[in-house]
Structures are given as C-alpha cells and as structure tokens.
Amino acid sequence: MLEERGFATVALASVRAQAEKTRPPRALWTTSQMGRPLGEPNDPAFQRRVILAALALLERTDGPVILADFTEDPAGWRDSPGWVPPVLPDGFAAEITAILPLWHQAQTRYGRTSVGLSFLAPEAWPGFTAGFLAGALPVTAPFETAALSLRFVCDDIKALYGEAAQAVGAAPSARQVDAWFWRQTEAGRLLLALRDTAMASENNALKTVGGRFFVPVPWLP
Amino acid sequence: MARIEDIPLPTRDAVLAVPCPSFETTPFVLGPPLAERRVAIVSSAALIRRGDMPFSFGSAECRFLPASTPVAEILVSHVSINFDRAGFQRDVNVVYPIDRLRELAAEGVIGGVAETHYTVMGSTDPVGMVAAADQIAGQLRQERIDSILLSPV
Numbered sequence: 001m002l003e004e005r006g007f008a009t010v011a012l013a014s015v016r017a018q019a020e021k022t023r024p025p026r027a028l029w030t031t032s033q034m035g036r037p038l039g040e041p042n043d044p045a046f047q048r049r050v051i052l053a054a055l056a057l058l059e060r061t062d063g064p065v066i067l068a069d070f071t072e073d074p075a076g077w078r079d080s081p082g083w084v085p086p087v088l089p090d091g092f093a094a095e096i097t098a099i100l101p102l103w104h105q106a107q108t109r110y111g112r113t114s115v116g117l118s119f120l121a122p123e124a125w126p127g128f129t130a131g132f133l134a135g136a137l138p139v140t141a142p143f144e145t146a147a148l149s150l151r152f153v154c155d156d157i158k159a160l161y162g163e164a165a166q167a168v169g170a171a172p173s174a175r176q177v178d179a180w181f182w183r184q185t186e187a188g189r190l191l192l193a194l195r196d197t198a199m200a201s202e203n204n205a206l207k208t209v210g211g212r213f214f215v216p217v218p219w220l221p
Numbered sequence: 222m223a224r225i226e227d228i229p230l231p232t233r234d235a236v237l238a239v240p241c242p243s244f245e246t247t248p249f250v251l252g253p254p255l256a257e258r259r260v261a262i263v264s265s266a267a268l269i270r271r272g273d274m275p276f277s278f279g280s281a282e283c284r285f286l287p288a289s290t291p292v293a294e295i296l297v298s299h300v301s302i303n304f305d306r307a308g309f310q311r312d313v314n315v316v317y318p319i320d321r322l323r324e325l326a327a328e329g330v331i332g333g334v335a336e337t338h339y340t341v342m343g344s345t346d347p348v349g350m351v352a353a354a355d356q357i358a359g360q361l362r363q364e365r366i367d368s369i370l371l372s373p374v
Contacts, residue, residue, distance in 0.1 A: 110310070
C-alpha cells in the first residue's frame with residue numbers, strides 16, 4: 001500500500017511462503033525466528049548485515065516483485081549449554097518474590113524492561129490471579145473488561161520471567177526460556193490454570209482470550 | 222528459526238494456512254542511491270509507548286513512534302503469543318532496528334533516519350488498513366521520507 005502511495009518499501013519476511021503469496025515489491029527472507037526478524041539480540045554485526053541486505057534491494061531495478069534470501073543463520077539461536085535456569089520456591093506468590101531481584105538485575109543489564117502492559121505492579125499479580133481462579137472477574141484500570149485485565153497481566157508475567165531468565169550469565173535460547181517457563185515454574189502452571197478457568201467461564205470475552213492468548217499451543221499439556 | 226521445518230507444529234500449519242492478500246497492482250517505486258535515501262521503520266509488532274493503551278485485537282490503527290522515544294519506553298503489545306519475545310526483552314533492535322539505522326546514517330550508508338516511525342498490529346486484515354496507510358503516507362511526505370523498512374514479528 002505504501003508503494004502505491006509513492007514510497008519504496010522493503011519487507012523483512014520471516015516466513016518465505018507468505019512472501020511468495022503476497023508478492024511485495026521487495027522482500028528479504030531471513031532464517032531468523034519469528035519475533036527476531038533482525039536476528040539475535042546484542043549481535044549488532046549480524047543485524048547490520050540483515051539491514052544492509054534488505055536496503056540493497058532498494059537499488060535494484062528488476063522489479064516489480066523481488067524476493068531475496070538471507071540464509072546466514074544467526075549464531076545465537078541454538079541452546080546455550082552454559083545457561084543455568086533460576087531455581088525458585090514453590091507457590092506463585094513465593095516464586096514472584098524470589099524472582100524479583102533477578103528481574104531487577106535484568107533491568108540493570110539491559111537498561112530496560114518490557115513489563116508494563118497490565119499497569120499492575122508484580123507484587124499485585126498473585127492476589128489478582130488468585131481472584132480469577134476463585135471465580136471473580138476483577139477489572140483493573142485502564143481496562144474496561146476482566147478479560148483484557150487478565151490478558152495483559154499474563155503478558156507481563158511472561159515478560160518478567162523471560163527477562164529474569166536472561167538476567168545473568170550465558171544467554172539462553174528462546175526455546176530454553178520457553179521450556180523453563182512452561183515446564184518448571186509456578187507461573188507457567190498458573191497460566192495453564194488461568195486458561196482452564198477462563199475457558200470454563202460464562203464470560204465469553206474471557207473464554208476467547210483465555211483460549212487464544214494465554215498459552216501457546218505447543219506448551220499445552 | 223523461520224525455516225518452515227523449524228517452526229513447531231501446530232504453529233507451522235497455522236502460519237502456512239494464513240490467508241494472504243493478493244493485490245491487483247504491482248507498484249515499484251525507484252529512487253535515489255541508498256546514500257541519499259531517508260528511511261523509516263514500519264513495525265507490525267504493535268509497539269506502544271509505556272503508559273499508552275495496548276493495541277486491541279483486530280485493531281486497524283497506526284501509531285506514530287517518534288525516533289526520540291527512549292527504547293526503555295517501548296513495549297510490544299501484539300496479540301499473538303506465537304512468536305518469541307525474549308529477544309526483544311534483551312535488545313529492541315531485533316524488532317525495531319533504530320540503533321542500526323542511526324549507525325548507517327552516521328556512516329553515510331543511508332541519507333538519513335526518519336524522525337517518526339510507525340507501528341501497527343500485524344495480524345489485522347490488510348483490507349482494513351487503507352486509512353492507516355494514508356495516515357502514514359501523509360507523515361512520510363511531511364518528513365521527506367522516501368524509503369520504508371517493514372519489520373514483522
């Protein structure tokens with residue numbers, strides 16, 4: 001659409017088959033995983049190579065449809081043998097309390113956090129989620145529905161744990177973070193329970209949100 | 222990995238089955254050498270500024286992201302849970318390569334980086350995105366931007 005309006009565009013394509021179907025003016029398919037179109041984090045040299053390969057397509061004149069491949073695999077996608085997952089206590093409330101210092105370390109290490117969609121502090125999450133499991137439908141500002149309030153708390157929980165997992169030492173792969181979260185943490189078990197509760201709810205919005213936006217299908221039991 | 226064989230089932234099947242739009246025209250805009258091009262990013266990660274309402278499911282809106290926005294203030298509010306977030310948690314540039322573009326501009330590889338970048342919810346039907354495209358185009362013209370890097374998730 002932007003090309004129709006007079007602007008030269010180049011798209012990074014995470015899934016080659018989709019680029020083949022949509023036929024944008026210029027697309028660069030990369031082997032980077034979905035969610036990391038520019039490659040691995042903290043690898044500026046690799047990111048630069050991807051961008052330069054994409055921008056180079058702007059100078060080609062053999063359109064109107066160009067699909068090029070960037071087949072260099074990013075180095076960091078593989079599991080890290082040096083990563084040590086956090087060891088945490090039982091119970092979500094105790095687990096959150098224990099993991100907060102790691103989360104703060106991550107903020108120092110990376111200079112930022114991606115937690116914040118829910119507008120609720122982590123200390124409030126145990127009580128908030130317990131309310132849902134008990135059958136309540138709490139709504140928290142600025143959201144107008146319980147479904148949205150819960151959806152974004154779940155997003156924030158995943159973000160906090162993801163950051164804590166990457167706080168110290170060797171960086172884990174995306175797969176290692178997911179496997180640890182969904183199989184070894186109380187938070188992962190909590191989100192599975194919240195999904196079950198939401199899908200059993202008579203609240204249709206909650207049913208939809210719980211079924212689609214809490215737990216990725218590969219991690220369902 | 223985004224090789225099809227590396228995407229786990231059933232996400233792989235869902236990704237391949239996503240209905241992709243077809244377009245009647247195939248516009249192709251030529252322009253100046255790369256060293257003269259002014260580049261903006263359009264991200265489909267539903268990026269928001271901390272404190273703003275997240276994008277809603279099915280949203281056809283577009284939001285402007287000033288280049289001056291500190292990266293610590295940028296969050297991902299995309300509705301899909303089927304892509305990795307851990308990379309963004311460590312480095313915003315895996316999704317929004319603002320630092321990489323700035324470096325290229327400083328080196329003279331590109332002519333400049335836009336003062337405004339753009340963010341949409343990538344899972345929205347493109348048919349509903351015409352107004353957003355017009356909105357983005359208007360701002361791009363104001364800033365004399367000629368080239369767009371489209372970054373998915």
